[in-house]
Amino acid sequence: MVEPIAKKSKVEATVAGGNIIIQFQSTSGDLTGSQLDLPTLVTPSQLETLLNGLLENEEKLPYSFHIEEQELVGELGEHLAKHSISVEKALVIVYQPQAIFRVRPVARCTASMPGHSESVLAVHFSPDGKQLASGSGDTTVRLWDLNTQTPQHECKGHKNWVLVVSWSPDCCFIASGDMDGHVWLWDPKTGEPLGQCHGHKKWITSIAWEPAHVAYPCVRFCTGSRDNMVKIWNANTRQCVLSMSNHQMMVTAVKWGGEGLIYSASRDCSISCWDATDGKLVRVFKGHGHWVNTLALSTEHVLRTGAHDHTGRAPSDPEEAKAQALQRYQAATSGLPERMVSGSDDFTMFLWTPSTSKQHVARMTGHMQLINQVQFSPDGRWILSASFDKSVKLWDGLKGTFIASFRSHVGPVYQVAWSSDSRLFVSGSKDSTLKVWDLRTRKLKVDLPGHADEVFTVDWSPDGSGVASGGKDRVLKLWRH
Structure with missing residues (x-):
């Protein structure tokens, strides 16, 4: 039982501590840009702005972000703590382009x-x-x-x-x-x-x-x-x-x-x-x-x-x-x-x-x-x-x-x-x-x-x-x- 507790406390400490090394990766496995040192309070919309800059997109495109198959929907630190994801190595964030239009749900x-x-x-x-x-x-x-x-x-x-x-x-x-x-x-x-x-x-x-x-x-x-x-x-x-x-x-x-x-x-x-x-x-x-x-x-x-x-x-x-x-x-x-x-x-x-x-x-x-x-x-x-x-x-x-x-x-x-x-x-x-x-x-x-x-x-x-x-x-x- 020592390892999971140690791992969880390490994640919580990192989240509280403020910064994480991340690496963007496309769905086909290609790395995008170099590793980045980001605060744990970063949100998907901020990651989107950062990624658009790295990809040199003239027009800002929408992206979704996934860490170990789970979509990131809130702050990065909260997501890591919730799913007990290790941050001992650089965290790979997989990005997926989304449609630039939105379909409204039928009601x-x-x-x-x-x-x-x-x-x-x-x-x-x-x-x-x-x-x-x-x-x-x-x-x-x-x-x-x-x-x-x-x-x-x-x-x-x-x-x-x-x-x-x-x-x-x-x-x-x-x-x-x-x-x-x-x-x-x-x-x-x-x-x-x-x-x-x-x-x-x-x-x-x-x-x-x-x-x-x-x-x-x-x-x-x-x-x-x-x-x-x-x-x-x-x-x-x-x-x-x-x-x-x-x-x-x-x-x-x-x-x-x-x-x-x-x-x-x-x-x-x-x-x-x-x-x-x-x-x-x-x-x-x-x-x-x-x-x-x-x-x-x-x-x-x-x-x-x-x-x-x-x-x-x-x-x-x-x-x-x-x-x-x-x-x-x-x-x-x-x-x-x-x-x-x-x-x-x-x-x-x-x-x-x-x-x-x-x-x-x-x-x-x-x-x-x-x-x-x-x-x-x-x-x-x-x-x-x-x-x-x-x-x-x-x-x-x-x-x-x-x-x-x-x-x-x-x-x-x-x-x-x-x-x-x-x-x-x-x-x-x-x-x-x-x-x-x-x-x-x-x-x-x-x-x-x-x-x-x-x-x-x-x-x-x-x-x-x-x-x-x-x-x-x-x-x-x-x-x-």
């Missing part, structure tokens, strides 16, 4: 929009945040006007439940997939059908578009299906460009990465990586002991929004738009390879750097039941996992280490969605509620009851203006601050 339901006659299974905001599409068991896709919060277009063509709805990154197409294996394309401006893609024989489980920084306008997208196949389509011709298959069971998720690779997860417990140009198999990732349910990429937010910034604006010139999308993608990766996380029925998750290695970075355990969804934060710093064990867990997006559990739901958590500034997230559950959580305090920010039954799907608008949710009660709800 109330501003619209309950009936119209669907069966469960709402998918809601998806457009990349510019100006429109919303929903897919339902009533075989329709609906488009909603977010200004008037009223129905805009009813898209008819599907003959079976619509399971997936996905916008192209340039906002020019909506693709939807159903239980018959049919994919329809729609014009977002008029709601008119642009045609049907035939080829899959069973349910469409997932749709992903080619990134805007690779091809603009965006015309190619891929689909995953219960027929074990992954297909790439041309949205203009509605023709299948490539078919890929090595899975022994249904494909549960597809993601089109920013490095020219497509990833597919399957119930055969594996994840496959494909070359998007010729459809060749690049590598296979193994490790899960049961069905792989869900995939997420660290770059997903910028891939989804393409050339659109946090206000929803994008250049009108295609070349400029493609250049801006590339600039946003490069800023999101900033020297780090694209990361992928997978979640499974075996209660575990794996973190990968899929373009460079087929070995996992980390195996993440802690959930007591199957993992329904995983999501990277828009800045790539964090991972959320939603589980049937009624909890949401937070993980480090670089190392895969466990950070915190969020418990308040009384039913399985189906989906989570991040705010575009990576400071808040919302969860939707079988218990018919949505809950908004604060990442910094790790606490429940707002409880949002209102749905009459299970909440199957949630999405947070890329421009931060609001959250959409849908579920078994057939009503689509909009939530705003």
